[in-house]
Amino acid sequence: xTGVTQTPRHLVMGMTNKKSLKCEQxxxxxxxxxxxxxxxxxxxxxxxxxxxxxxxxxxxxxxFSPECPNSSHLFLxxxxxxxxxxxxxxxxxxxxxxGSYEQYFGPGxxxxxx
Amino acid sequence: GIQVEQSxxxxxxxxxxxxxxxxxxSDSVNNLQWFHQNPWGQLINLFYIPSxxxxxxxxxxxxxxTERYSLLYISSSQTTDxxxxxxxxxxxxxxYQLTFGKGTKLSVIP
Numbered sequence: 013x014t015g016v017t018q019t020p021r022h023l024v025m026g027m028t029n030k031k032s033l034k035c036e037q038x039x040x041x042x043x044x045x046x047x048x049x050x051x052x053x054x055x056x057x058x059x060x061x062x063x064x065x066x067x068x069x070x071x072x073x074x075x076f077s078p079e080c081p082n083s084s085h086l087f088l089x090x091x092x093x094x095x096x097x098x099x100x101x102x103x104x105x106x107x108x109x110x111g112s113y114e115q116y117f118g119p120g121x122x123x124x125x126x
Numbered sequence: 127g128i129q130v131e132q133s134x135x136x137x138x139x140x141x142x143x144x145x146x147x148x149x150x151x152s153d154s155v156n157n158l159q160w161f162h163q164n165p166w167g168q169l170i171n172l173f174y175i176p177s178x179x180x181x182x183x184x185x186x187x188x189x190x191x192t193e194r195y196s197l198l199y200i201s202s203s204q205t206t207d208x209x210x211x212x213x214x215x216x217x218x219x220x221x222y223q224l225t226f227g228k229g230t231k232l233s234v235i236p
């Protein structure tokens with residue numbers, strides 16, 4: 013248990029569905045991250061929120077829409093996904109601005125798009 | 127951006143053997159982490175080690191920041207050590223993001 017939780021753990025959705033992934037951190041951190049891990053590829057950063065402001069958006073398609081309502085919660089809203097979006101989506105959190113920057117990861121949501 | 131290379135890509139060990147995993151990076155870093163990813167996908171923090179040496183049980187790590195590499199040592203390996211080991215670095219520029227290597231897949235056989 014890392015102090016970062018993610019729900020759901022598994023998700024199967026059709027290309028026309030809309031779903032949301034949820035992440036919650038209980039570590040008192042002030043930055044949260046979404047990463048994507050596809051088969052045979054390194055983990056890649058999707059979004060970063062620092063102090064509840066989005067500070068990074070790594071050329072992610074608009075069918076992925078993040079939301080950070082407060083420093084403890086992070087969402088990833090999904091709509092009209094493609095089969096190639098099937099992957100493990102990992103959330104992480106860390107302390108920034110005077111912290112150690114060490115990131116802690118949740119268990120991930122394994123997404124399958126049919 | 128910063129480049130991260132891990133070696134070897136695959137490693138098979140007999141239970142009880144020792145191993146060294148290497149991580150090379152292309153620029154100065156203010157964050158370097160080693161993770162173990164279990165079969166269910168969970169990334170487990172092993173070390174936060176932007177410089178220096180740390181030990182935790184059978185695992186230890188050393189980062190030589192001036193020469194831009196880090197080593198993870200696993201001694202007396204056990205079957206539960208199997209999985210993928212990732213090195214990830216951050217250069218502190220702007221977003222605090224981590225850049226991951228491709229990982230070393232370790233298989234420990236009885």
